[in-house]
Amino acid sequence: MTPAISCEQVQVGYGDLQVLRGVSFDIPVGQGVVLLGANGCGKSTLLRSLNGLEKLQSGRIRIHGDSLHDASRRDLRRIRCSMGYVFQQFNLVPQLSAFQNVLLGAMGRQRFGLLSCLGLTASAEERERAMDCLDRVGMADRALHRPSALSGGQQQRVAIARMLMQAPRVVIADEPVASLDPKAEREVLDLLWRIVREEGLSMLCTLHQLDLARDYADRIIGMKAGRIEIDAPVAEADRDRLDALYIGMARVDAQHDGEAA
Ligand SMILES: Nc1ncnc2c1ncn2[C@@H]1O[C@H](COP(=O)(O)OP(=O)(O)O)[C@@H](O)[C@H]1O
Numbered sequence: 001m002t003p004a005i006s007c008e009q010v011q012v013g014y015g016d017l018q019v020l021r022g023v024s025f026d027i028p029v030g031q032g033v034v035l036l037g038a039n040g041c042g043k044s045t046l047l048r049s050l051n052g053l054e055k056l057q058s059g060r061i062r063i064h065g066d067s068l069h070d071a072s073r074r075d076l077r078r079i080r081c082s083m084g085y086v087f088q089q090f091n092l093v094p095q096l097s098a099f100q101n102v103l104l105g106a107m108g109r110q111r112f113g114l115l116s117c118l119g120l121t122a123s124a125e126e127r128e129r130a131m132d133c134l135d136r137v138g139m140a141d142r143a144l145h146r147p148s149a150l151s152g153g154q155q156q157r158v159a160i161a162r163m164l165m166q167a168p169r170v171v172i173a174d175e176p177v178a179s180l181d182p183k184a185e186r187e188v189l190d191l192l193w194r195i196v197r198e199e200g201l202s203m204l205c206t207l208h209q210l211d212l213a214r215d216y217a218d219r220i221i222g223m224k225a226g227r228i229e230i231d232a233p234v235a236e237a238d239r240d241r242l243d244a245l246y247i248g249m250a251r252v253d254a255q256h257d258g259e260a261a
């Protein structure tokens with residue numbers, strides 16, 4: 001079966017800094033993978049590369065078999081629509097309610113999206129679906145709240161509802177719980193993983209805690225200084241090797257003057 005995500009010898013750099021140094025892996029449909037690695041090892045650059053925003057120096061990325069690099073603009077748009085992103089900082093629009101933020105998830109699918117997101121032209125069906133999405137993340141009773149009136153965990157739930165509204169096939173989550181307290185962290189990961197399973201989605205998710213990675217992942221990919229060091233089913237991911245990801249020259253700019261990533 002065609003993998004959901006396929007990376008073949010991907011290399012990405014910025015000026016003199018070589019960030020991704022030949023990254024290869026396939027993620028089968030339905031698998032939830034956690035990407036681990038020290039700050040500055042290239043995780044976010046890899047995740048950004050997956051929707052065609054980063055220019056590859058070499059290598060190839062395919063999403064459900066479609067190569068990002070030979071795609072027409074129209075195909076690229078379709079591929080991007082099939083990918084849902086969840087970020088550390090939630091990226092909700094502060095002026096909009098939770099409900100309107102979720103409606104935004106339908107934007108990629110139609111023209112005049114901005115108007116419809118404000119609830120002016122959204123169809124009854126879209127509104128109903130947006131409420132369903134909020135309901136699935138346990139936020140229906142907060143539909144009219146703005147992000148500032150919600151806790152971090154609640155905001156991330158809304159962001160997950162927006163992602164669900166988009167109806168993606170692949171989910172890319174970059175440190176989705178890094179801004180949350182330990183209780184909210186587990187609640188959000190429980191929710192995210194439940195939705196990924198229920199919808200039969202494929203996911204690549206960065207986390208920075210080994211214990212969380214072990215509790216949620218099907219498989220762990222460990223990166224160090226722009227290369228994959230570990231790629232194993234969670235039960236076979238050796239603790240010492242995982243710890244070693246964080247020791248020594250882990251950042252891609254280790255030889256440069258290090259700046260926090
Ligand atoms: N747009 C960019 N321009 C220049 N350097 C960048 C850019 N994006 C990331 N980097 C550098 O690439 C390295 C890896 O960053 P990143 O992918 O964010 O790592 P991680 O997510 O693992 O912390 C860092 O040294 C960072 O400063």
Ligand SMILES: [Mg+2]
Pocket residue numbers: 043044045174
């Ligand atoms: Mg990062």
